[in-house]
């Protein structure tokens with residue numbers, strides 16, 4: 001799996017929607033790629049923040065999360 005593919009599959013991974021083979025590839029990439037491990041951790045925090053924001057529209061987002069990442073996630077949640 002490439003870093004590009006990893007990024008494409010993060011949402012499905014967090015939603016538990018990857019099939020077993022893809023999930024294995026994903027976990028293997030995660031184990032060897034520090035950049036993607038960091039990206040996943042940041043993504044996960046942002047998704048959690050996004051869910052909080054949906055539960056309570058006045059909930060503040062964590063300041064350390066990049067604005068464009070938040071926007072990308074909120075946009076994808078509207079599908």
Ligand SMILES: [Zn+2]
Nearest residue numbers: 003006033036
């Ligand atoms: Zn990577």
